[in-house]
Amino acid sequence: MKGTASLQADERAVLAANSAFYEALESLDLVRMDAVWLHEDWVQCLHPGWELLQGWEHVQESWASIFRSTVQQRVSISRPRACIMGDTAWVSCVEHVTSTFEAEFTTARVETLNIFVRRGGQWRMVHHHTTPVSDRISTEPSHTVQ
Amino acid sequence: MKGTASLQADERAVLAANSAFYEALESLDLVRMDAVWLHEDWVQCLHPGWELLQGWEHVQESWASIFRSTVQQRVSISRPRACIMGDTAWVSCVEHVTSTFEAEFTTARVETLNIFVRRGGQWRMVHHHTTPVSDRISTEPSHTVQ
Numbered sequence: 001m002k003g004t005a006s007l008q009a010d011e012r013a014v015l016a017a018n019s020a021f022y023e024a025l026e027s028l029d030l031v032r033m034d035a036v037w038l039h040e041d042w043v044q045c046l047h048p049g050w051e052l053l054q055g056w057e058h059v060q061e062s063w064a065s066i067f068r069s070t071v072q073q074r075v076s077i078s079r080p081r082a083c084i085m086g087d088t089a090w091v092s093c094v095e096h097v098t099s100t101f102e103a104e105f106t107t108a109r110v111e112t113l114n115i116f117v118r119r120g121g122q123w124r125m126v127h128h129h130t131t132p133v134s135d136r137i138s139t140e141p142s143h144t145v146q
Numbered sequence: 147m148k149g150t151a152s153l154q155a156d157e158r159a160v161l162a163a164n165s166a167f168y169e170a171l172e173s174l175d176l177v178r179m180d181a182v183w184l185h186e187d188w189v190q191c192l193h194p195g196w197e198l199l200q201g202w203e204h205v206q207e208s209w210a211s212i213f214r215s216t217v218q219q220r221v222s223i224s225r226p227r228a229c230i231m232g233d234t235a236w237v238s239c240v241e242h243v244t245s246t247f248e249a250e251f252t253t254a255r256v257e258t259l260n261i262f263v264r265r266g267g268q269w270r271m272v273h274h275h276t277t278p279v280s281d282r283i284s285t286e287p288s289h290t291v292q
Contacts, residue, residue: 042229044238046257046277052238054227081200083188083272085263088234090273092190092198111192113259113275117231126229127236129259131192131277 007084014082014089017116017123022075022095028067034060038117038124045128048110072100077112087118095130109134153230160228160235163262163269168221168241174213180206184263184270191274194256218246223258233264241276255280 017036024032037043039056046052047066053059080093095110115127163182170178183189185202192198193212199205226239241256261273 042227044227046238046259051279052225052257079198081188081190085234086232088231090261092192092273092275111198111275113192113273115236115261127238127259129238129257129275129277131275133197 010084010089011082014084014091014116014123015080017125018077018080018082018091018093018114021114021125021128022077025075026073028070028073030060030064030067033063033067036125038119038126040126043126046130047128048108048130048132070099070101074098088115089118089123090115094133108132156230156235157228160230160237160262160269161226163271164223164226164228164237164239164260167260167271167274168223171221172219174216174219176206176210176213179209179213182271184265184272186272189272192276193274194254194276194278216245216247220244234261235264235269236261240279254278 020032021036024036037056037059039060041055041057043056043059044052044054045059045062047062050062053062074097076096077093078096080091082089082091091114093112093114095108095112097106097108097110099106099108109132111131111133113127113129114125116123117126118124166178167182170182183202183205185206187201187203189202189205190198190200191205191208193208196208199208220243222242223239224242226237228235228237237260239258239260241254241258243252243254243256245252245254255278257277257279259273259275260271262269263272264270
């Protein structure tokens with residue numbers, strides 16, 4: 001049985017891995033996103049509005065596509081809760097996402113579940129599952145002061 | 147390292163636990179749903195359209211409420227994929243749900259992620275996370291032949 005201090009250290013490490021994912025998401029930098037994930041053929045990702053993707057090759061392609069079409073992305077998270085079971089951990093959190101594309105921006109609140117496994121002492125993402133929980137607001141750019 | 151036969155046995159057991167969850171869902175029997183879940187204060191459940199629930203007490207109340215208001219529920223699943231890591235496992239699958247209430251029925255396709263942990267040799271659900279992926283069709287009862 002692990003001691004409390006060790007469990008707290010594990011929780012900090014898992015939440016840091018979760019934060020690193022969101023920093024990669026904001027950076028729109030595929031190299032940073034590569035570093036977050038485990039590169040195996042069974043990892044899975046469900047982006048909002050997409051079909052489930054399986055395998056790092058497809059997941060990586062999806063991030064490349066999203067990063068190419070996004071001008072800027074701001075993400076904050078609330079209510080992160082980490083559960084750790086040996087070398088597996090999952091974090092549920094709410095994402096607050098504002099994405100800017102060429103002609104519009106969208107905001108979304110997304111209930112998310114991220115699963116990580118520990119390999120070589122590093123927590124790597126193996127599953128990202130999103131559930132939009134509020135309607136997406138799509139707004140044309142405006143130069144009018146309202 | 148576990149052998150292939152042992153891994154296959156684990157996968158069968160995890161998929162059986164996943165099936166038992168959907169059988170409990172169809173049965174509208176809270177005793178069967180109780181048997182599927184781990185009864186601890188950190189388990190979590192995201193029903194379609196609900197806020198995330200945490201703790202077995204709240205999760206159990208939600209199933210009781212859903213079962214009370216539902217006349218009949220039919221659920222089939224497709225594309226179940228199990229990942230097993232020690233005593234933790236997760237299954238992603240698509241639920242095809244038809245629910246009958248007093249005055250209407252709804253159908254939904256739901257991308258779902260279920261997490262299980264093994265306790266005393268039994269796989270118990272600890273997280274149920276749903277993402278509706280097609281619009282809900284709500285139909286008033288009709289006696290008209292169309």
